[in-house]
Amino acid sequence: MTDLLNLTLPFFAVIALGFFAAKREWVPVAAVPAINIFVFYFAMPALVAGSLARQDIAALFDLHLLAGWLGAALLLFAGGMAFARLRDKAASLGQMAISGQAASVANVGFLALPITAANFGDDGVRLSASVLIVDLLIIIPISITMLEAKSGGSRLQTFATALARAVRNPFAIAIILGVALSATNIGLPGPTERFADFLGAAAAPTALFALGLSLATRKTEGDGAFVAGISALKLAIHPLAVFMVLSAIDLDPRTIAIATVIAATPVAQNVFVIATQYDTYARRMGTAILVSTLCAVITVTAILWVVS
Numbered sequence: 001m002t003d004l005l006n007l008t009l010p011f012f013a014v015i016a017l018g019f020f021a022a023k024r025e026w027v028p029v030a031a032v033p034a035i036n037i038f039v040f041y042f043a044m045p046a047l048v049a050g051s052l053a054r055q056d057i058a059a060l061f062d063l064h065l066l067a068g069w070l071g072a073a074l075l076l077f078a079g080g081m082a083f084a085r086l087r088d089k090a091a092s093l094g095q096m097a098i099s100g101q102a103a104s105v106a107n108v109g110f111l112a113l114p115i116t117a118a119n120f121g122d123d124g125v126r127l128s129a130s131v132l133i134v135d136l137l138i139i140i141p142i143s144i145t146m147l148e149a150k151s152g153g154s155r156l157q158t159f160a161t162a163l164a165r166a167v168r169n170p171f172a173i174a175i176i177l178g179v180a181l182s183a184t185n186i187g188l189p190g191p192t193e194r195f196a197d198f199l200g201a202a203a204a205p206t207a208l209f210a211l212g213l214s215l216a217t218r219k220t221e222g223d224g225a226f227v228a229g230i231s232a233l234k235l236a237i238h239p240l241a242v243f244m245v246l247s248a249i250d251l252d253p254r255t256i257a258i259a260t261v262i263a264a265t266p267v268a269q270n271v272f273v274i275a276t277q278y279d280t281y282a283r284r285m286g287t288a289i290l291v292s293t294l295c296a297v298i299t300v301t302a303i304l305w306v307v308s
Contacts (some may be wrong), residue, residue, distance in 0.1 A: 008301040011115055014205055015293070018212020032213045039207045044109055045174035047117065047200030051125035052178025053188050061179075062130065068249050069131045069259060072241040073139050076104035079233055087226050094280045097146035098271065102288055103233040105139055105268045108132045109171060110211045111296070112262040114204035119304065120258050127258045129175050136166040140270070147278045214269065215293060218286040226284055230267065231292040235299045239264040257307035264303040266292035 021027045027035075080103030081096035088095070106112055108128050116124025141162035148158045166172060181187055188196055242263040246256045267289045275285040 008115060008297070008304055011111070011118070011204075011208055012297045014208040015212040015215070018209040018214075019216045020212075021209075022213045022216030027213055029217055032210070032217065035206065035210045035213065039203065039210050040109070041170050043199055043203035043206055044113065045170045046196045047113070047203040048125060048129055048171060048174040049178040049181070050188060050193060050196030050200050051117075051122050052129060052175065053181035053186075053193075053196075055122060055126055055178075055182055062251075062255070064249050064251055065127070065130055065246070065255060065259065066134055068246045068251065069242065070134050070138060072238070072245045072263070073104040073134060075241050075245075076233060076238050077101065077139060077142070079103055079237065080230065083229050083233065084226075087223065087229070092280075093149050094147040094278060097143045098275050098278075098281045098285060099230060101140065101143040101274070102230050102267045102271045102285055104238065105135050105271060106131070106234075106238070106262050106265045107211075107268045107289075107293075108135065108262060108265070110207045110269060111293075112265040114207055115265070115300070115304070116258055116261060117204060119261075119308070120254075123254065124258055127255065128262060129171075129178070131259065131262055132171055133175060135268075136169055136172055137163060140274070141166060144274065147274070147280065211269070211293070215290050218290045219283065223284060227288045227291050230284075230288045231295055234267050234288075234292055235264060235295055239303055260307055261300065261304050264296070264300050266296045 018027075022029070022032070077100035080100035083103070084091045084096045084099035091099075108131065113125065113128045116128050118124075120127075141159050144162040145155055145159045149155070167176075187193070239260045243256060243260045246259055267285070269289065272282065272285045272289055275282040
C-alpha cells in the first residue's frame with residue numbers, strides 16, 4: 001500500500017496545497033498568472049530542453065509512437081465530438097471540436113510531465129515531449145480550425161495560422177532547442193546544463209502547485225452528465241485506446257507504459273483557455289478540468305501502479 005501511495009500521492013498532495021492556499025486566500029488570485037508564467041515560460045522549458053539535449057536524436061522521433069499516439073488521439077477526438085452531438089442534437093461544430101479536444105488532449109505540461117519525469121526519469125520527459133508534439137501541432141490546430149469554421153475563411157489558412165501559433169509555444173520552442181542540441185551533439189556546456197537542471201528542478205512542484213491554484217478559481221457549473229462523460233472519455237477511454245493501439249504496433253513495454261500514464265491524465269488546461277477564447281463550452285470545460293483532475297487521483301494512481 002505504501003508503494004502505491006508513493007507513486008502519485010506526493011504530486012496530488014502538492015496540487016491540494018495549491019488549492020488550499022487559494023481557498024484560504026494565502027495566495028491572491030492576481031498572483032496565479034505570474035506563477036503560471038514562471039512555469040510555462042521558464043521552468044518547464046528548461047526541464048524539457050535540458051533533458052532532450054542529453055538524449056539520442058533517434059529516440060526523440062519514434063515514428064511508430066507518434067503515429068500510434070495520433071491514431072488514438074483522433075479516435076478520442078471523434079468520440080468526444082460524437083458524445084457532444086449525442087448530448088445535444090443542436091451542438092455546433094465548434095462545440096463538438098472543444099469536446100473532442102477535451103477527450104483527446106492530456107494535461108502534459110502541468111501533470112503528466114512531472115509525474116513521468118519523477119517515475120521514469122529522462123524517458124518520461126522524452127515521451128511527454130514526443131506526444132506533446134502531436135497535440136500541439138496536429139490535434140489542437142484541428143480543433144481551432146473547426147472553431148473558426150463559422151468565419152468562412154480558408155480552412156487550410158486557418159490551420160496554418162494555428163500551427164504557426166503552436167510552434168511559438170514555449171514547450172514547442174524547448175523541444176526544438178533540445179532536439180537541435182541532441183542532433184548536433186553539442187549538448188549543454190557545464191554551467192548551462194547546471195542552470196537548466198537547477199531551473200528545471202523547480203518545474204514539477206511549481207506546476208502542480210499552480211494547477212491547484214487554478215482549480216480553486218474554477219466554478220463548478222455546467223451539465224453534470226456532460227462533464228461526467230468527458231471525464232470518463234479522458235481518464236478511462238483515452239489511456240485504454242493508447243494502450244491498445246501502441247500494443248498493436250508492438251512497441252516496447254516501457255514506452256507503452258509511459259504513454260498510457262500520460263494519456264490517463266485529466267483534461268488539459270489549454271482546453272479551457274481555447275473554450276474561453278471562442279466562448280464555447282467554457283464553463284463546462286472549466287468544470288470538466290476540475291472534476292477530471294479530482295478523479296485522476298484514483299485513475300492515474302491505479303494505471304501507474306498497473307504499468308509499473
